[in-house]
Amino acid sequence: PVDRSPEIQEARLKLPILAEEQVIMEAIKENPVVVLCGETGSGKTTQVPQFLYEAGYGSENDIIGITEPRRVAAIAMSQRVSLEMNLPQNVVSYQIRYEGNVSTETKIKFMTDGVLLKEIQKDFLLSRYRVIIIDEAHERSVYTDILIGLLSRIVPLRQKKGSPLKLIIMSATLRIEDFTENKKLFRTAPPVIKVDARQFPVTVHFNKRTPQDDYAGECFRKVCKIHRMLPSGGILVFLTGQAEVHSLCRRLRKMFPYRGKQGSKDEKDEDAQEAKALRAFKKSKPKKKVNLPKISLDNYSALPMDEGDEDREAGGDDDEEADRSDFDLDLEDAGSDEDKESDSSLPLYVLPLYSLLAPEKQAKVFRPSPSGTRLCVVATNVAETSLTIPGIKYVVDCGKVKKRFYDKITGVSSFRVDWTSQASADQRAGRAGRTDPGHCYRLYSSAVFSDFEQFSQPEITRRPVEDLVLQMKDLNIEKVVNFPFPTPPSTDALVAAEELLIALGALQEPPKTGRLRVMQSAKLSCPITPLGRTMASFPVAPRYAKMLALGKQHDCLSYVITIVAAMTVRELFEELNRPALNDEEKVILTGKKARVLQMQKIWAGQGPAQKLGDLMVMLGAVGACEYSGLTPTFCDRNGLRFKAMMEIRRLRGQLTTTVNSLCPGVSIFLDSKMQPPTESQVHYLRQIVMSGFGDHIARRIQPEELLDEKWRNGYKTPLLEDPVFIHPNSSLFRQLPDFVVFQEILETTKMYMKGVSSIEPEWIP
Numbered sequence: 175p176v177d178r179s180p181e182i183q184e185a186r187l188k189l190p191i192l193a194e195e196q197v198i199m200e201a202i203k204e205n206p207v208v209v210l211c212g213e214t215g216s217g218k219t220t221q222v223p224q225f226l227y228e229a230g231y232g233s234e235n236d237i238i239g240i241t242e243p244r245r246v247a248a249i250a251m252s253q254r255v256s257l258e259m260n261l262p263q264n265v266v267s268y269q270i271r272y273e274g275n276v277s278t279e280t281k282i283k284f285m286t287d288g289v290l291l292k293e294i295q296k297d298f299l300l301s302r303y304r305v306i307i308i309d310e311a312h313e314r315s316v317y318t319d320i321l322i323g324l325l326s327r328i329v330p331l332r333q334k335k336g337s338p339l340k341l342i343i344m345s346a347t348l349r350i351e352d353f354t355e356n357k358k359l360f361r362t363a364p365p366v367i368k369v370d371a372r373q374f375p376v377t378v379h380f381n382k383r384t385p386q387d388d389y390a391g392e393c394f395r396k397v398c399k400i401h402r403m404l405p406s407g408g409i410l411v412f413l414t415g416q417a418e419v420h421s422l423c424r425r426l427r428k429m430f431p432y433r434g435k436q437g438s439k440d441e442k443d444e445d446a447q448e449a450k451a452l453r454a455f456k457k458s459k460p461k462k463k464v465n466l467p468k469i470s471l472d473n474y475s476a477l478p479m480d481e482g483d484e485d486r487e488a489g490g491d492d493d494e495e496a497d498r499s500d501f502d503l504d505l506e507d508a509g510s511d512e513d514k515e516s517d518s519s520l521p522l523y524v525l526p527l528y529s530l531l532a533p534e535k536q537a538k539v540f541r542p543s544p545s546g547t548r549l550c551v552v553a554t555n556v557a558e559t560s561l562t563i564p565g566i567k568y569v570v571d572c573g574k575v576k577k578r579f580y581d582k583i584t585g586v587s588s589f590r591v592d593w594t595s596q597a598s599a600d601q602r603a604g605r606a607g608r609t610d611p612g613h614c615y616r617l618y619s620s621a622v623f624s625d626f627e628q629f630s631q632p633e634i635t636r637r638p639v640e641d642l643v644l645q646m647k648d649l650n651i652e653k654v655v656n657f658p659f660p661t662p663p664s665t666d667a668l669v670a671a672e673e674l675l676i677a678l679g680a681l682q683e684p685p686k687t688g689r690l691r692v693m694q695s696a697k698l699s700c701p702i703t704p705l706g707r708t709m710a711s712f713p714v715a716p717r718y719a720k721m722l723a724l725g726k727q728h729d730c731l732s733y734v735i736t737i738v739a740a741m742t743v744r745e746l747f748e749e750l751n752r753p754a755l756n757d758e759e760k761v762i763l764t765g766k767k768a769r770v771l772q773m774q775k776i777w778a779g780q781g782p783a784q785k786l787g788d789l790m791v792m793l794g795a796v797g798a799c800e801y802s803g804l805t806p807t808f809c810d811r812n813g814l815r816f817k818a819m820m821e822i823r824r825l826r827g828q829l830t831t832t833v834n835s836l837c838p839g840v841s842i843f844l845d846s847k848m849q850p851p852t853e854s855q856v857h858y859l860r861q862i863v864m865s866g867f868g869d870h871i872a873r874r875i876q877p878e879e880l881l882d883e884k885w886r887n888g889y890k891t892p893l894l895e896d897p898v899f900i901h902p903n904s905s906l907f908r909q910l911p912d913f914v915v916f917q918e919i920l921e922t923t924k925m926y927m928k929g930v931s932s933i934e935p936e937w938i939p
C-alpha cells in the first residue's frame with residue numbers, strides 16, 4: 175500500500191493516464207510486451223512505475239527498471255516518483271554513468287539506457303528485473319534502439335526459463351510503427367495503448383522573416399515583448415546549447431530583475447560561486463603529479479557517449495563563441511536604448527534547464543515561481559518531451575537543434591546547429607497547451623518550417639557503426655545483420671564496419687571460398703577475437719582502442735594514451751588564421767602566430783622524433799601544458815585551446831584507469847613531467863599509429879612521375895582520385911616524407927591530411 179499525501183493524490187487524479195490504469199495493467203498482465211504512447215505530460219513516466227509497484231511488481235527481490243535517454247530525466251523522475259509515493263530515495267532510486275543512489279532496498283530504478291546496456295553485458299537475462307520500461311523510445315537514441323532489439327530476444331528467453339520479464343515501451347505519439355510493425359523485432363505485434371491527453375489548443379505564430387544568425391537575440395526580443403504585452407503565464411524558450419541558455423538567462427535577468435528575497439540571493443550566490451571557483455581555479459598551483467580519481471570500469475560504457483550532446487559546443491571555436499556572445503550582449507545592452515535600463519515590468523523569474531545542469535538547479539523549474547513574478551524557463555531540447563514544466567502558456571522556439579554530424583567517408587564527427595524536424599517543432603509547441611490554451615512563437619517562417627524534415631532520423635542511421643558492431647560481437651551476437659534493429663543501419667555501413675574491425679584484428683577473418691572470394695554473408699558474421707574483447711572495453715572508437723591495446727609493448731603506453739586522447743579531442747590549436755577585427759588585433763595575432771610556430775617547432779622535437787610529425791607536436795603540447803600546470807594563460811600564450819587541453823587531461827585519466835584495471839601488471843600513472851620518447855619508442859609509436867590507421871596511408875608523388883601540375887607536392891591515397899596534401903602548418907610540411915599515415919582528410923581550399931606522421935615503406939603490407 176502506498177501512502178500518498180492528499181495534494182499529490184489530487185494532482186494525480188487530474189492526469190489522463192490515471193483513468194487508464196486498469197486497461198494498462200490488464201494489457202501488461204496479458205502480454206509480454208506492451209507499447210504505451212501518449213502526449214508528453216500525460217503521466218507515463220511518473221505513473222506507470224507506480225501502477226506496477228502497486229500491482230506487486232516490485233516485491234521481494236524484483237526490481238522495476240526504467241531507462242531514460244537523458245540523465246536529467248533519470249534523476250528528476252526518480253525524485254518525483256519517490257516524492258509522490260512517499261518512499262525514500264533508496265527505494266525509488268536512479269543510476270547514471272557516474273552516480274546514483276541505488277541500494278539493496280531499491281524497488282524502482284531509473285537509469286540511463288547506457289547503464290542498462292552495460293548490465294546486459296554482465297547478465298544477459300537481466301534476472302534481477304521483473305519489468306523493464308524503455309521510456310522516451312521516440313527519441314531513438316542508439317542505446318534505446320539496441321536495448322529494444324536485445325530485449326525482444328531476452329523476453330522470450332525469460333519466458334522459457336519460467337521467470338517472465340515484462341517489457342513496456344513508452345513513447346510520445348510519434349511514428350511507433352518502427353516498433354510495432356517490424357516483424358523481425360516482434361513476431362506478434364505488441365498491443366498499443368494510447369493515452370489521450372487533454373491538450374489545449376495552441377496557436378502557432380510564425381515569424382514573417384527568418385533571422386539569419388542571431389536567433390538568440392530574436393529570442394530575447396520575443397520574450398521581452400511577450401512579458402510586456404501578454405497576460406500572465408509561464409514562458410518556455412527553446413535554444414540549442416548550454417552557453418546560449420546561460421547567455422539569454424543573464425540578459426533577461428538584467429532586463430527584468432527579480433529582487434525577491436530568495437531568488438535574487440540564489441542567483442547572486444550562483445554568480446558569486448562561479449566567480450570564486452574560477453578565481454580559485456586560475457590561482458591553483460600546478461601539482462607535480464596529477465592524481466586522478468579511480469573510475470570503476472563498470473561505470474562507463476564503451477559506446478560513444480552522445481548523451482548530453484546539446485550541452486556540448488558546436489564547431490571548434492566554442493569557448494570563444496560563448497565569451498564573444500556575452501561580450502556582444504553587453505555592448506548591445508549599453509548601446510540600444512531599448513536595452514539601456516532595466517525594465518520596470520513585473521519581475522521575470524528566469525531559470526535555465528539543460529542536461530548537464532546540477533540536479534538541484536534543474537528541480538527549481540518544477541516549483542511554483544515566487545508570487546508577483548512570471549516564470550521563464552530557458553531550455554535546450556530536454557524540455558521537448560523528457561520533462562514537463564507546469565504552468566507554461568507561451569513557447570518561444572528558435573527552431574534549431576544541436577546535432578552530431580558524421581562524414582560518411584572519413585567518419586569524422588562534428589557538432590552543428592541545424593533546423594529541427596517538424597515533429598520536434600510540434601512537440602515544442604505542444605508544451606504551451608498543457609494547462610490552458612497557449613501560444614507558440616516560431617522564430618522562422620512557415621516556408622522554412624515546411625522545408626524541415628518530417629521526423630528526425632534515428633541516430634543509428636546517421637553515423638558509422640564499427641563501435642556498435644564491436645560491442646555487439648562482445649555480447650556474442652555474431653550476425654549483426656540479423657540483429658533486430660528497430661531501424662537497421664544500412665548494409666553498407668555494417669559491411670564497412672566489419673571490414674574495418676577485421677583489418678584491426680578485432681574480428682576473425684572469414685574463411686575464403688573458391689577463388690579467394692569472401693561471401694558477403696560470411697563477411698557479416700565474423701566472431702570476435704581476444705584482442706577485440708580487450709578493445710571493446712576501452713571508451714574510444716575501435717581504431718584508437720587498437721592503438722591502446724598495442725601500446726603495452728615497448729613501454730609506450732603512457733605516450734599512446736596521450737596521443738589517443740589528443741587525437742580524439744578536436745582542435746587542440748586555436749584558429750589563428752582568422753581575420754583581425756582591427757589593426758591592434760592584427761598586430762597581436764601576427765605576434766601570436768610567430769610564437770605559436772616557434773613553439774610547435776620545439777614540440778615537434780629533433781632528429782628521429784620529428785618523424786612522428788603532427789602527433790609529436792600533440793605530445794609535446796600536452797607535455798608542456800601539464801608541466802606548466804595547465805593554466806588558461808599558458809594555453810592562450812601558446813595558441814592552445816584551454817578547454818581542449820582540459821578534456822585531454824580528463825580523457826588521459828579515464829584511459830589510464832581503464833588500462834590499469836585491464837592489465838593489472840602494467841601500473842601506469844599520469845606524470846606531469848613526461849620525458850620525450852626515446853628513438854626506439856618513436857619508432858614503435860609510428861608503427862602503433864599505423865596499426866589503427868593502416869588504411870589511411872598516402873604516398874608522395876615523385877617529381878619524375880609528375881604528369882599534372884596539380885599533383886605537385888601531392889600525395890596519392892588508395893581511395894581518392896585526387897591528390898591530398900600536407901598542410902603548411904604541419905611539422906612535416908618542410909620534409910614531405912615519401913610515405914605517411916594520417917588521421918583524417920579535411921577539405922578546405924585543398925584536401926589536407928590532418929594528424930600526419932611519417933612511416934617506412936617496408937611497413938606497408
Ligand code: ADP
Binds near residue numbers: 189218219221540
Ligand atoms: P509523460 O511521461 O507522459 O510525459 P510525466 O509523468 O513526466 O508525463 O508528467 C506527468 C505530470 O507530472 C506533468 O503534469 C508534470 O508537470 C508533473 N510532474 C512531473 N515531474 C514533476 C515534478 N518534479 N514536480 C512537479 N510536477 C511534476
Ligand code: MG
Binds near residue numbers: 309559560
Ligand atoms: Mg515521460
